[in-house]
Amino acid sequence: MNEIHAHLTTCAAEAARVTRGVTRDRLAGPSGCPDWTVRELANHLVLYTAHGLEHRALRTELPEETVRRDFTADADWPEQYAARLDRALAAWRKPEAWEGEVDIGGSGVPATEIAAMLLAELALHGWDLARSTGQEFTVPAATGARLLDVVERYAEMYRQYEGFAEPLAAAEDADAFTRALALSGRKA
Incomplete structure (x- = not known):
């Protein structure tokens, strides 16, 4: 199995822990992502890092009702998210998930690269x-x-699609995670 799976598992556990710490009163507040509330950020995280992660492994489309869903409307959304992350990680444990390409808007992208991009989505939006x-x-x-x-x-x-802001400077002695945050336009 690809080593990316271990990193996905680590970030999934951390993202699940973070969601359990989000109180209902925080959901309507602003997030660190421009134009998004905490609720919108949390829904994006759940959609793409759990549902999207699983669907990419299975090579299936996200159902439209899932894309439009407010996951945070459910009182136990953090637990549902953790369970969905477990399902997604299980889908990526299968050797066939790593084979071939995943169709993204009519273009084939190697499965290993899709998993790497989803690792970034999980870590960066989990941090957000x-x-x-x-x-x-x-x-x-x-x-x-x-x-x-x-x-x-x-x-x-990612910058072309406005997923990253302009890069920021990081201290010379900054660890790799801090440098990744800065390169994505996030101030640690």
Whole structure:
């Protein structure tokens, strides 16, 4: 199995922990992501890092009702998110999930690269949610290094789609995770 799975598992556990720390009164407040409330950020995180992660492994489309759903409307949404993350990680444990390409808007992208991009989505938006709700999001050095590699490779593409802001400077002695945050336009 690809080593990305271990990093996905680490970030999924951290994202699930963060969502459990989001109180209902915080959902309507602003997030660190421009034009998004904490609720909108949380829904984006759940949709793309749990449902999207699973559907990409299975090579199936996200149902429209899932795309439009307010996951945070359910009182137990953090537990539902954690369970969906477990399903997604189980789907990526199958060897066939790593084979071939995943169709993205009519273009085939190698499955390993899709998983790497989803790692960035999970870590960066998990960090955004943590930061927006007064929490920390931490990863081991090896996961930070892998994330930095992914962000370096895809930063310009994400900027084209307004997923990343302009890069920020990071201290010379900053760890890899902090450098990945800065490169994605996030101030640690």
